[in-house]
Amino acid sequence: MTFSQKNNSEKFGFIGYLIIAIFILLALRLWQLQILQGKEYRRLSEANRLRIVNTPAPRGIIFDRNGIPLVENSPYFFASVIPDEFDETKIHLFSKVLNIPEEEIIEKVKKSSNSPFIPVKLKAGINFNEIAFLEARKSDLPGLIIEVEISRNYLYKDSVSHIIGYLGRLTPTQIKDPAYKDIPADIFIGQWGVEKLFDKKLRGSPGKRIIEVNALGKEIRLLQEISPVKGEDITLSIDINFQKASEKAFGEKVGALVALKPDTGEILSLVSNPRFDPNLFTKGMTSEQWLAISNDKRNPLLNRTIQSQYPPGSIFKIVTAVAGLQERLISPDLKIDCRGEIKYGSQKFGCWKSGGHGIVSLHRAIVESCDIYFYEVGRRLGIDRLANYARSFGLGEKTGVAIAREKSGVIPDTQWKINNKKQQWYLGDTFNAAIGQGYVALTPLQAAMMISTFANGGTLYKPTLIRDDQPVASGKVNMDKETFNIVKNGLVGVVNEPGGTGISARSYYKIAGKTGTAQVIANRSRLKYLPEKYQDHAWFVAFAPAEKPEIALSVIVEHGGHGGGTAAPIARTAIEEYMKIIHPPAVIQHNEDKENNEDIQTTP
Amino acid sequence: MFNIDRRLLKNFDIIIFATVLIISLIGVMTIYSATRPIGDEAHSVFYIKQATWLALGIFVMLLSVTFDYIWLGRLSSILYIFGVILLVIVFIAGRIGLGAQRWLSIGPLSFQPSEFFKLFYIIFLTFKFSEIRGQLNAVLLLKLFFTTTFFPFILLIEQPDLGTALIIIALFLLIAIAKGIQRKIAILLIIISLISMPFLGNIFWGGLKEYQKSRLIAFLYPESTHSTIGYQINQSKITVGSGESFGKGYIHGTQGPFRFLPEKHTDFIFAIFAEEWGFAGSFLLLFLYFVFLMRGMETALKAREDFGKLLALGITLMFLIYFTINVGMTLGLMPVVGIPLPFMSYGGTALLSNLIAVGILINIKSRRFELFH
Numbered sequence: 015m016t017f018s019q020k021n022n023s024e025k026f027g028f029i030g031y032l033i034i035a036i037f038i039l040l041a042l043r044l045w046q047l048q049i050l051q052g053k054e055y056r057r058l059s060e061a062n063r064l065r066i067v068n069t070p071a072p073r074g075i076i077f078d079r080n081g082i083p084l085v086e087n088s089p090y091f092f093a094s095v096i097p098d099e100f101d102e103t104k105i106h107l108f109s110k111v112l113n114i115p116e117e118e119i120i121e122k123v124k125k126s127s128n129s130p131f132i133p134v135k136l137k138a139g140i141n142f143n144e145i146a147f148l149e150a151r152k153s154d155l156p157g158l159i160i161e162v163e164i165s166r167n168y169l170y171k172d173s174v175s176h177i178i179g180y181l182g183r184l185t186p187t188q189i190k191d192p193a194y195k196d197i198p199a200d201i202f203i204g205q206w207g208v209e210k211l212f213d214k215k216l217r218g219s220p221g222k223r224i225i226e227v228n229a230l231g232k233e234i235r236l237l238q239e240i241s242p243v244k245g246e247d248i249t250l251s252i253d254i255n256f257q258k259a260s261e262k263a264f265g266e267k268v269g270a271l272v273a274l275k276p277d278t279g280e281i282l283s284l285v286s287n288p289r290f291d292p293n294l295f296t297k298g299m300t301s302e303q304w305l306a307i308s309n310d311k312r313n314p315l316l317n318r319t320i321q322s323q324y325p326p327g328s329i330f331k332i333v334t335a336v337a338g339l340q341e342r343l344i345s346p347d348l349k350i351d352c353r354g355e356i357k358y359g360s361q362k363f364g365c366w367k368s369g370g371h372g373i374v375s376l377h378r379a380i381v382e383s384c385d386i387y388f389y390e391v392g393r394r395l396g397i398d399r400l401a402n403y404a405r406s407f408g409l410g411e412k413t414g415v416a417i418a419r420e421k422s423g424v425i426p427d428t429q430w431k432i433n434n435k436k437q438q439w440y441l442g443d444t445f446n447a448a449i450g451q452g453y454v455a456l457t458p459l460q461a462a463m464m465i466s467t468f469a470n471g472g473t474l475y476k477p478t479l480i481r482d483d484q485p486v487a488s489g490k491v492n493m494d495k496e497t498f499n500i501v502k503n504g505l506v507g508v509v510n511e512p513g514g515t516g517i518s519a520r521s522y523y524k525i526a527g528k529t530g531t532a533q534v535i536a537n538r539s540r541l542k543y544l545p546e547k548y549q550d551h552a553w554f555v556a557f558a559p560a561e562k563p564e565i566a567l568s569v570i571v572e573h574g575g576h577g578g579g580t581a582a583p584i585a586r587t588a589i590e591e592y593m594k595i596i597h598p599p600a601v602i603q604h605n606e607d608k609e610n611n612e613d614i615q616t617t618p
Numbered sequence: 619m620f621n622i623d624r625r626l627l628k629n630f631d632i633i634i635f636a637t638v639l640i641i642s643l644i645g646v647m648t649i650y651s652a653t654r655p656i657g658d659e660a661h662s663v664f665y666i667k668q669a670t671w672l673a674l675g676i677f678v679m680l681l682s683v684t685f686d687y688i689w690l691g692r693l694s695s696i697l698y699i700f701g702v703i704l705l706v707i708v709f710i711a712g713r714i715g716l717g718a719q720r721w722l723s724i725g726p727l728s729f730q731p732s733e734f735f736k737l738f739y740i741i742f743l744t745f746k747f748s749e750i751r752g753q754l755n756a757v758l759l760l761k762l763f764f765t766t767t768f769f770p771f772i773l774l775i776e777q778p779d780l781g782t783a784l785i786i787i788a789l790f791l792l793i794a795i796a797k798g799i800q801r802k803i804a805i806l807l808i809i810i811s812l813i814s815m816p817f818l819g820n821i822f823w824g825g826l827k828e829y830q831k832s833r834l835i836a837f838l839y840p841e842s843t844h845s846t847i848g849y850q851i852n853q854s855k856i857t858v859g860s861g862e863s864f865g866k867g868y869i870h871g872t873q874g875p876f877r878f879l880p881e882k883h884t885d886f887i888f889a890i891f892a893e894e895w896g897f898a899g900s901f902l903l904l905f906l907y908f909v910f911l912m913r914g915m916e917t918a919l920k921a922r923e924d925f926g927k928l929l930a931l932g933i934t935l936m937f938l939i940y941f942t943i944n945v946g947m948t949l950g951l952m953p954v955v956g957i958p959l960p961f962m963s964y965g966g967t968a969l970l971s972n973l974i975a976v977g978i979l980i981n982i983k984s985r986r987f988e989l990f991h
Contacts, residue, residue: 026795026796026918026931027919029792029796029915029931029934029935029938030912030915032938033908033911033912033915033938034908036938036942037904037905037907037908039951040904040942040945040946040949040951041901041904043949043950043951044858044892044897044900044901044904044949045897047855047858047859047949047950048858048859048861048862048863048892048896048897048900049862049863049897051859052859052860052861052862052863052897053862054859055855055856055858055859055860055862056859056860056862058856058859058860059856059857059859059860059872059873059878059893060860062853062856062872062873062876062878063872063876063878226876227876228656228875228876228877228878234656234876
């Protein structure tokens with residue numbers, strides 16, 4: 015007892031203060047974690063525990079106008095691996111079984127920034143044989159699983175490819191685009207054609223499964239399930255049987271065909287040649303297949319019906335004739351002596367027929383497609399009046415069928431030339447425009463819209479790919495009955511009268527039409543045999559039957575020479591096939607003669 | 619030796635007893651929730667084992683109040699030698715086995731000898747210090763270090779049980795300071811430890827196992843995502859923080875049963891409690907520990923003679939160190955060191971030896987007015 019209590023307490027009294035300090039420190043830290051940052055930590059703990067799994071919604075089905083499905087949803091299988099369970103020593107086995115290089119597997123597994131419990135896709139589009147093979151060897155391949163997604167099967171393969179388009183994953187630019195922010199990165203969405211244009215409608219809304227998982231990623235229980243809502247179906251205006259018939263009529267040539275229903279503007283068929291198989295895009299294609307498509311000089315991915323614009327050539331004379339008559343600047347009796355060319359200042363303007371047509375009236379000028387006659391009509395009209403008529407046919411602007419990047423075509427006038435060419439308008443420009451050359455340019459769809467609008471008497475219906483029985487007219491051409499009849503009789507003559515340029519389209523149906531030649535090189539010397547790539551494009555627009563039109567169409571054959579030669583027979587075949595489809599000949603029905611319609615499915 | 623009379627009962631520190639009992643019961647309860655099964659597994663028996671150990675521990679604790687603690691001083695050398703022998707056995711067994719081994723199995727029972735060694739060490743250490751009369755000089759201090767601490771320290775480092783090794787060094791220094799050393803020596807010690815730190819640091823780092831290194835790295839860079847090093851610290855903070863003000867409710871915590879937080883019923887038991895009871899509950903729990911530790915200090919201050927003072931102080935300091943490191947680690951203030959939370963973490967040996975230590979504290983407190991025999 016040599017030391018006093020007081021003395022001793024001084025020596026370790028500081029420990030009491032230490033305890034108080036530690037208590038305060040820990041309490042403050044608790045306050046910080048639980049009160050100040052508690053909300054965030056609560057969120058993190060929920061994120062730990064809850065996993066949201068999207069269940070894809072079945073996509074809406076695309077039907078043709080008669081209810082025939084053009085696509086179906088099909089399961090699409092992936093061989094995937096769960097990185098956490100993956101055993102690197104077994105990599106040669108994975109490589110052998112899946113037939114992909116070891117380095118590729120390593121890279122895919124290592125590169126995955128996700129949780130090691132989220133599967134990494136190793137091989138896409140495996141077939142049933144491969145699945146059976148993999149399932150049988152599952153025990154040798156740790157972490158291997160088969161994943162399934164909903165994809166598309168395009169039942170008509172390359173047919174309607176340019177209309178329907180295809181599905182694909184989000185592109186890198188789309189991933190950054192806020193418009194796509196709600197779409198999970200690994201889902202298929204419409205990337206082209208109708209699939210893209212109506213993607214929102216077709217997509218439906220994906221379902222959700224909120225599951226509770228433990229730290230090992232093991233599913234503990236299902237907390238909430240929201241069923242996916244199937245996307246809406248879409249009924250197209252296309253008639254698939256006619257579409258196939260049109261494609262068959264077109265054959266292997268390069269070009270486009272658009273057929274419309276004149277009284278509604280519905281697109282009945284839309285052909286852009288060459289075509290591609292959209293299944294390649296959804297099923298994953300090999301690099302050879304991709305190179306074959308992307309390096310093809312004929313450019314199968316180009317939708318020529320809306321993405322290509324051509325000078326319309328003589329098919330534009332329909333507009334010129336209507337404008338001239340309606341403005342009372344010419345009468346059907348006006349006669350002009352065609353001597354093969356006229357001079358204007360120092361320039362010469364020729365007729366396609368070098369010897370000239372002699373003295374022609376309007377009717378013969380249409381039938382024989384005399385350029386000299388229409389130079390005069392154009393001169394009397396002036397470009398601005400002609401351009402106004404052209405615009406009333408819906409030309410010079412996009413039709414709104416946005417299944418690809420649509421071109422608007424060109425309807426030039428004086429202001430247009432000042433704006434775009436920094437030059438004033440010359441009369442020579444009017445001459446060229448009057449016969450559809452020079453600056454004038456149309457897409458095949460616009461050409462079809464023009465002839466369709468004329469055929470129904472001048473009511474402009476914007477073309478549509480969706481079946482629509484009650485269309486809303488979007489314009490009216492200033493064209494009275496008399497004008498209509500004069501020009502229509504001319505168009506009937508083109509196909510049916512001797513000397514008509516479209517005589518090769520003559521059929522047992524009364525077809526009215528107009529040929530056209532789009533010059534590839536202007537003012538060329540009159541060489542008989544040009545290399546194909548310098549040959550003119552051949553146009554033909556037509557409607558039938560002439561008295562009560564049920565179909566109007568445009569055909570363009572690239573480098574096809576004169577419209578009468580290559581385009582008109584295609585138009586005739588297509589029209590005949592369509593008429594057979596909508597009015598099946600009674601004889602065939604009674605005799606059940608399958609020979610004549612073996613290529614064509616009867617619609618239910 | 620056994621001497622239970624009215625005065626002893628009157629002076630029995632019911633507050634120490636009650637706080638420890640409540641904390642231990644909270645421990646069993648939290649172990650039950652932390653190890654509850656998700657899905658159709660069977661409930662693990664951890665909480666039953668812990669409750670059994672608790673019942674046994676309370677009995678032994680009360681038993682260790684009955685005799686005069688002076689006897690502990692008289693037996694301290696024997697206890698110490700017994701403890702060192704246990705460590706040597708573990709050390710040899712660990713060499714035969716692989717890696718760290720802190721367990722000894724005797725039949726169906728397995729226990730952690732270092733838990734008991736701690737207690738024997740404190741008794742021996744404080745007894746040796748209490749024998750010193752007058753000023754503590756450098757030679758004496760060195761002599762004491764080699765007789766009490768050096769050998770077990772080496773054994774524990776080699777075992778390796780880094781946590782316990784560092785704690786006995788810390789206890790030695792703190793008891794020395796509390797006993798009263800010359801200011802010169804205190805300054806010298808501080809300078810020596812400062813100078814040797816880089817060397818020690820190197821040896822220390824080189825001697826660390828891979829998992830110990832990654833724990834340190836994880837503490838320094840907890841958000842590093844390239845590896846799972848920071849995982850435990852992050853998950854522990856998430857577990858505590860997600861409790862918010864009033865907690866998710868008992869049996870409603872998710873971090874433990876879903877296995878996001880490892881060591882949920884042992885080293886991270888405080889986090890599980892904080893998750894289910896929120897700031898309100900955790901603050902109360904901290905307060906219980908605070909009351910207990912302050913009572914321990916009071917015991918040390920009021921003890922009737924030097925050995926009692928130092929022994930009570932040593933025991934209280936041990937609890938303080940364990941408590942601070944464990945809760946500090948759980949709250950992300952310290953590196954992950956495998957140190958249990960006294961009375962709450964699952965572990966029978968630790969609970970038993972801790973309750974015996976509490977018994978000794980109560981013993982010292984109860985006999986503060988007694989005269990020497």
